[in-house]
Amino acid sequence: MTAKFLFVSARGIKLFLNYFKNSLMSVIALSALFLILHTAFSIGGGISRFTDSVARFDTVRIYPAEKADLQTLAKSAGDVSGVEAVTVYSGKETKEYIKQNAPAIDGIEPLPDDIFPSFLEILAAKDHQNAQSLESMSKQFREMNGVESVSYGQEWAKRLSDGKRAINAILFAAAIIFSAAGILIVYQTVSVTMNKYTEEIQVYSIVGGTEVFITMPFIVFALCIGASCVLLSLSCYKILYMTLLLSIENAAGLTLSLSWSYCLIFTVAAPTVTIISGFISANSFLRSCRWQ
Amino acid sequence: MINFERVGVIFPGNCHALRDVSLNVARGEFVYVLGRSGAGKSTLLRLIYADFMPTCGVVRIAGNDITFLPRCRIPYLRRQIGIIFQDYKLLNEKNVFDNVRMALDIYFFRKSMARERIWPLLKQLGLFELRDVEVKRLSGGEKQRVAIARALVNDPQIILADEPTGNLDSANAAAIMELLLRAQVKGAAVLMVTHDLNMPEKFPARAVHLDAGRLENA
Ligand SMILES: Nc1ncnc2c1ncn2[C@@H]1O[C@H](COP(=O)(O)OP(=O)(O)O)[C@@H](O)[C@H]1O
Ligand SMILES: [Mg+2]
Numbered sequence: 001m002t003a004k005f006l007f008v009s010a011r012g013i014k015l016f017l018n019y020f021k022n023s024l025m026s027v028i029a030l031s032a033l034f035l036i037l038h039t040a041f042s043i044g045g046g047i048s049r050f051t052d053s054v055a056r057f058d059t060v061r062i063y064p065a066e067k068a069d070l071q072t073l074a075k076s077a078g079d080v081s082g083v084e085a086v087t088v089y090s091g092k093e094t095k096e097y098i099k100q101n102a103p104a105i106d107g108i109e110p111l112p113d114d115i116f117p118s119f120l121e122i123l124a125a126k127d128h129q130n131a132q133s134l135e136s137m138s139k140q141f142r143e144m145n146g147v148e149s150v151s152y153g154q155e156w157a158k159r160l161s162d163g164k165r166a167i168n169a170i171l172f173a174a175a176i177i178f179s180a181a182g183i184l185i186v187y188q189t190v191s192v193t194m195n196k197y198t199e200e201i202q203v204y205s206i207v208g209g210t211e212v213f214i215t216m217p218f219i220v221f222a223l224c225i226g227a228s229c230v231l232l233s234l235s236c237y238k239i240l241y242m243t244l245l246l247s248i249e250n251a252a253g254l255t256l257s258l259s260w261s262y263c264l265i266f267t268v269a270a271p272t273v274t275i276i277s278g279f280i281s282a283n284s285f286l287r288s289c290r291w292q
Numbered sequence: 293m294i295n296f297e298r299v300g301v302i303f304p305g306n307c308h309a310l311r312d313v314s315l316n317v318a319r320g321e322f323v324y325v326l327g328r329s330g331a332g333k334s335t336l337l338r339l340i341y342a343d344f345m346p347t348c349g350v351v352r353i354a355g356n357d358i359t360f361l362p363r364c365r366i367p368y369l370r371r372q373i374g375i376i377f378q379d380y381k382l383l384n385e386k387n388v389f390d391n392v393r394m395a396l397d398i399y400f401f402r403k404s405m406a407r408e409r410i411w412p413l414l415k416q417l418g419l420f421e422l423r424d425v426e427v428k429r430l431s432g433g434e435k436q437r438v439a440i441a442r443a444l445v446n447d448p449q450i451i452l453a454d455e456p457t458g459n460l461d462s463a464n465a466a467a468i469m470e471l472l473l474r475a476q477v478k479g480a481a482v483l484m485v486t487h488d489l490n491m492p493e494k495f496p497a498r499a500v501h502l503d504a505g506r507l508e509n510a
Binding site (some may be wrong): 003004007057198199202203204205207208209210211213 | 341346363364366368369371373375381382383394395397398400402442447
């Protein structure tokens with residue numbers, strides 16, 4: 001068993017080295033594709049994380065119906081689970097707030113207090129500061145008596161989640177397309193290499209080499225291509241990150257490094273894809289051959 | 293050993309390469325397959341090593357009906373058959389030893405074990421001094437002897453030779469014939485294709501004639 005394994009691996013690696021010029025082109029092409037994929041994933045992931053950190057969902061505003069009692073409302077709002085604190089803003093306080101925060105707006109002073117809306121500002125507890133918790137809290141507020149409307153930035157939350165979904169869809173599509181391109185490249189490379197070894201394959205076939213014996217070195221060859229691409233593309237990404245992305249990261253406050261789980265999945269998936277592609281290529285090459 | 297029953301082969305384009313061929317070759321028998329170019333001689337040999345299947349009829353090799361032989365068993369059938377071609381089918385860049393060794397690679401023989409099998413054979417065939425020479429630097433007769441060494445190294449029960457002397461002068465051809473006859477004496481069934489009608493005169497043996505795909509006993 002070990003003898004077989006050694007023999008086949010040695011032959012596969014020898015193929016890889018003998019046809020290095022040939023395989024080098026594929027390795028470079030594939031690594032370039034994968035590098036684009038890494039960059040796409042790192043930027044996509046960075047944007048997702050960035051928006052998550054910018055979009056803080058921590059407060060809900062309750063606008064009371066006319067003539068509702070603010071204090072009773074504040075008390076019952078305070079009993080809802082996940083509420084940390086309730087602050088009451090009467091019309092007068094709203095007027096003060098606007099005067100302080102927007103001093104450029106003239107003519108506020110002579111207006112009567114009660115044309116400014118009064119509202120309650122609810123601060124969510126730490127572990128409830130996200131869009132879903134605020135939505136479920138808002139639902140309970142809306143059901144309370146004397147509540148006109150409730151807002152926590154629903155529109156923005158929806159846009160954010162749509163945007164994230166779009167980014168994920170694009171990344172997913174990119175991964176699929178690039179895998180398909182990778183499969184084609186490896187398929188073609190294995191096919192071309194086997195073509196150059198036609199005589200040897202023919203001899204092995206005549207003396208009774210099994211299909212597994214004949215194709216295995218080419219599958220190992222495909223594995224070598226896949227493994228080199230993983231190494232090359234990840235190192236190139238690292239260099240790209242150090243030289244370029246790191247400065248963008250610092251300037252824009254994004255995190256662009258690839259996650260460990262991405263690297264792990266890629267390291268396993270890429271060689272697997274090349275092995276499968278090599279397997280299909282080698283077998284279809286063998287089937288299409290007839291020896292005279 | 294080899295048993296053809298009313299075998300027909302039709303290639304695409306309605307080309308009848310073999311028609312109604314019945315043939316029996318026993319262990320230790322030497323048979324010439326004679327016939328003009330295009331008569332179907334190579335087709336007959338290719339059926340024996342299961343390169344393709346007959347269109348009709350039955351081909352049995354060492355008891356196996358090749359039509360019902362699973363694809364994965366074909367290599368094991370070929371291990372019992374030594375095949376020699378007119379164009380040698382050797383790898384020119386490899387040396388003599390490594391060319392012969394390819395027939396042992398499939399068993400994952402180590403180099404030392406391969407040597408034990410191959411060196412005595414090379415000595416018998418007068419190739420021992422040439423063992424490290426690349427095949428492209430050999431003469432036609434030497435190349436054919438290397439091909440025979442590769443065919444014999446697994447002690448096959450059947451030897452198929454498709455015009456093995458076609459590219460050789462008469463002295464070299466005679467040497468190749470000696471080797472094939474020696475393998476027959478050891479118990480292998482030997483089928484030799486040739487269009488050289490002098491051969492059966494010099495080395496008499498059973499001969500069959502193929503004419504446009506039909507077999508006649510000569
Ligand atoms: N793969 C093939 N496809 C179609 N026709 C073939 C094929 N191989 C051989 N033939 C035809 O079958 C006939 C017999 O060929 P072959 O057995 O090679 O003759 P030969 O006696 O010269 O060895 C020829 O007419 C040849 O053209
Ligand atoms: Mg022929």
